Amino acid sequence: MKTAMNIILLGPPGAGKGTQAARLVAERGMVQLSTGDMLRAARTSGTEMGQKVAAIMDAGQLVTDEIVIGLIAEQLEKGSEGGFIFDGFPRTLPQADALAALLAEKGQTLGAVIQLEVDDETLVQRIVNRAKEAAAAGQPVRADDNEESVKIRLMEYYKKTAPLIGYYYAGGNLTKVDGLAEIDTVHDAIAAVLDA
Numbered sequence: 001m002k003t004a005m006n007i008i009l010l011g012p013p014g015a016g017k018g019t020q021a022a023r024l025v026a027e028r029g030m031v032q033l034s035t036g037d038m039l040r041a042a043r044t045s046g047t048e049m050g051q052k053v054a055a056i057m058d059a060g061q062l063v064t065d066e067i068v069i070g071l072i073a074e075q076l077e078k079g080s081e082g083g084f085i086f087d088g089f090p091r092t093l094p095q096a097d098a099l100a101a102l103l104a105e106k107g108q109t110l111g112a113v114i115q116l117e118v119d120d121e122t123l124v125q126r127i128v129n130r131a132k133e134a135a136a137a138g139q140p141v142r143a144d145d146n147e148e149s150v151k152i153r154l155m156e157y158y159k160k161t162a163p164l165i166g167y168y169y170a171g172g173n174l175t176k177v178d179g180l181a182e183i184d185t186v187h188d189a190i191a192a193v194l195d196a
Helices: 019-026 035-045 048-058 063-078 093-105 120-136 148-172 183-195
Strands: 007-010 031-034 084-087 112-117 174-178
Touching: 007 019, 019 031, 019 084, 019 183, 031 035, 031 063, 035 048, 035 063, 048 063, 063 084, 063 093, 084 183, 093 148, 112 183, 120 148, 120 183, 148 174, 174 183
Parallel strands: 007 084, 007 112, 031 084, 112 174
Antiparallel strands: none
């Protein structure tokens, strides 16, 4: 059994981070820390932190980095046999610094940062086609899975998150994986990074 490893999955919306994270959770016992899921869980938890989160979200404001780091710290306290997958965090350089400091404080390290590389036009088509297929099958479709919204989400991602690619590349732990390859091929490439 490999030792636990903490990783970050980087990539634009629709690049397949959720799909790959789910497989790592199932196969390696890793814990996926999705900031969106953590905020929703905290909001309904009734804890002091949860009440803070609910008040901020109810006011329509963005949750501060400090609160997100607090939620991540709570999860790290619980521990994980397989390590943690950071999904949707960090999104900015200050968050990357805060995560590094938190891991150091907990005596943990970041094993790998895996960037799912995609061609933007192909990605936009993938998301739009996925929405059309879901609609045709009578399944729910995200309201923002249309070409215009996807392009706006991509622009937002590149503005805020692109600096992280340079940050982690400079730190020597960035690995690029073709995010548009077959799901199994992407999975195998990520597994190779984790087992190296």
